[in-house]
Amino acid sequence: MGNQPYYHSTRGEERCSPKEAILKGIASDGGLFVWDDLDQMQLDLHTFLQLDYPGMVQTLFRRLLWDYSEEELAACAQAAYGDTFDDERITPLVFAGKQPVLELFHGPTSAFKDVALCMLPQLMSRALAGKDEKVMIVTATSGDTGKAALSGFQDAENIGITVFYPQGKVSAIQRLQMVTQPGRNVSVCAIEGNFDDAQSSVKALFQSEGARRLKEEEHIVLSSANSINIGRLIPQIVYYFAAYQQLLQQEKIQWGEEISFCVPTGNFGNVLAGYYAKLLGLPIRHLIVAANENKVLDDFLRTGIYDRNRSFHTTISPSMDILISSNLERMLYYMCGKDSEKIRGWMDELARVGRYQVDEETLQKIRNVFLSGHCDNAQTSLQIERVYRSCGYVMDPHTAVGSYVLEQLALTEPCVLLSTASPYKFTRDVLKALQVEAAADDFVCMEQLSELTKTSIPQGLYALKSMEERFSDVIEVTDMEAYVCAKAKEVLK
């Protein structure tokens, strides 16, 4: 395979081709798949930035997903981005006053997850083709991934999907988006616990007796639609380049000028994609990790100590209510000199005592790129209001967290704020922030917000009004393994 990137576990030797890594989702030792030569595969920016969005996707994937044929990549790009987004730029760059904002929510479910989850099912189906196996996708969500994954995998051949969300800890619209999902191969279930409980149990499931038996007896393998799967992560790299391209086109920056990105962060997948874009040659100065009250990452970036032993806060930016940030492991891998033993040690400590401390050299390298800050609920609301009053731009609470943190840092270089979801997914909290008395009905709230701000309600969200709720299961975390095994047999029979 020459210089082709073989993916291997952050925690050891296990190696896979791209298709195998996508099918597996997570390595057998619990680590995440990475490729070592990422920083030696710089893209030719002059050529790359001339391409349209699908062209950038194909060029990048040709490098990183080398076992897909040209025909497969072209078909994947067409299916994912042909006519699924409501803006032909896919991720349009707009301005809130002087602040550049990359809107990532123009896909079918109105969250940034769509950019990758319109693509992952395409990649997964082609990786599965010709195999005597079926795949059960198991996904944990704190609100946005779940719906985007359900929508992307709906009725995919030989693939089933189960989504677990924390009961009472997602927005009303996020819940409705999931529990009304059509499709013969989908299931949705609430768990008694928080996102971390769901995600940890999903990871453990891959090593479980249930998974072993599904594979042996039913030829069903488990995979993931979370950003632990490299097939989820790679499509997200592209929009960092798209942002740079649009800034150049709008003559806001000079060719080669370094810029920064501010990323509302929970599971660290989105901001990690930005780091990968940097390693691939995009002139990025800083990546800003913006946290809500669950500020485990902000504390880590300040002290080098990752400590999840703290209270879990349920906030108005629920998709970021996370204390175990999975993809940090991949960033640490690159920053600590690609030392799997170190990673294994830190991740073992995290699992055993909920805490680890990185060495000073690694921390310095990290802080050279990553800055951070946090924002509480009250500041989030105030920020939504302040931005709206100052320039008429209406942002969702996650984007507002980023906006607040960015303002606190007062950087000198141009910085793009990533807007991760439509405000209409969080209408009640946005109206409250704008000092409007919200109606009891969520769809009237959408109309109120639309009237007030003269913005359009995303069709997919308003359509929920007439959709039937299909899923009402609520289970204990300890029952997740049995639930997935039963659903896999049911939907993939």
Ligand SMILES: N[C@@H](CCOP(=O)(O)O)C(=O)O
């Ligand atoms: N913020 C996410 C949590 C899962 O993150 P992912 O990027 O790893 O899928 C959500 O909204 O579900």
